[in-house]
Amino acid sequence: MLTIFSSWFYSLNKNIRFLLIFLMIITIAWIDYLTPAEFSVRLLYMIPLFLSVWDGEGIIAGIFFSIICAFGYFYTQSLLKNLHWHGLYILWESIIVWVYFLVFILILDKLKRTNLSLLRKNEELEKINNQKDKFFSIIAHDLKGPFVGFLGLTKIFAEEAGSFSAAELSRLGDEMNKSAKNLFDLLKNLLEWAQMQKGEISFQPKEFPLSDLIAENVKLMKKRSEQKGIKIINTVTSPLDAYIDEKMINSVLLNLLSNAVKFTHRDGTVTISYRKTEDLMIEISISDTGIGMKQSAIEKLFKIEEKYGTKGTDEELSTGLGLLLCKEFVEKHGCKIWVESRENIGSAFYFTLHPNPLPKGREI
Secondary structure, eight states: OHHHHHHHHHTSOHHHHHHHHHHHHHHHHHHHHHSOTTOOOGGGGHHHHHHHHHTTSOHHHHHHHHHHHHHHHHHHHHHTTOOOOSHHHHHHHHHHHHHHHHHHHHHHHHHHHHHHHHHHHHHHHHHHHHHHHHHHHHHHHHHHHHHHHHHHHHHHHHHHGGGSOHHHHHHHHHHHHHHHHHHHHHHHHHHHHHHHHTTOSOOOOEEEEHHHHHHHHHHHTHHHHHHTTOEEEEOOOSOOEEEEOHHHHHHHHHHHHHHHHHTSOTTOEEEEEEEEOTTSOEEEEEEESSOOOOHHHHTTTTOTTSOOOOOOTTOOOOOSHHHHHHHHHHHHTTOOEEEEEETTTEEEEEEEEOBSSOOTTOOO
16 A cells, blocks of 8 residues: 555656645644644654655755754644743754754665665666576577587597598598687687686786787787688787786787687688877777678677677687677776678777876876
8 A cells, every 4th residue: 555655656746746745744733733732743744754755856855844844843832832932942842853853864865875776786786697697598509509519520430430531530520620629719708708707807907018919819810810811911010018917908809810710701801900099099900801790780799688699701600708708808908899890891890908108197
């Protein structure tokens, strides 16, 4: 019954609520006047005060109505001749009664703020849990497919190895190696993401030669890019320092380079470049001449609750988990990551980093 009344009351227009609270105070004062002097109805004033604060205008309205309640109470007591009209008594009684109402208002406002804070946190936790549940269901689904394929290959290898030629065994071994690498990359990203969520990955930014880190990752991707006939062009040849956590940015570069090679057709190109922005940030771009994406696909990237996974140009596995890691790591640096892409033309991933030394007055 109380819930129904409060829902109805707070659904009313602000001015109507104000008038109803005012009328309620007058009604309580009138009831106080009608009841015998030995029965105090002072507690009833808490009802309009509660209504004014809990889902109304807050503490300002509460203080205003607490003053009205104090006046209503004193007017009633004067009609009942329960007041002694010498100055000190009136002053002291006024202070006691108004403070009585005011303390209730302050406590109520504090409870209201605490309640709202708890509700917001519960909503955030529920949203995070729902996102994670959906995320893990996606990962479980995406892991199942590659494992089924890998198990199929090992079964063929175990049962029919004797009937294969050396060339066929080599091809089968290459397929198994490719499947194992895809699974390893996915599990590695999943482990890193889980560690990030649990706060187990420490964040230790420092001055570091970013140009060297880029060169190392280009070298790591060289064998895979050569297998697909893809040329990686690194234009970051001059020394470039940044204020970064080496492990995190290494993971970002490796994931973005791996994706670029994965989604680029044979004989295509991947280009790494940088520029200094107007606000003195370092902007890294990794662009490719690959399959690109539709706008609807771009909108799903970097979102844990959205599933976006597609196979590479050589049937490589992809779940989008690596991009979630990139977003987490880049934002940990107080920076941003985004993508521009056109279907069948290519994609360009951008992310910013703080230069070293940091500009005056800026910190991560």
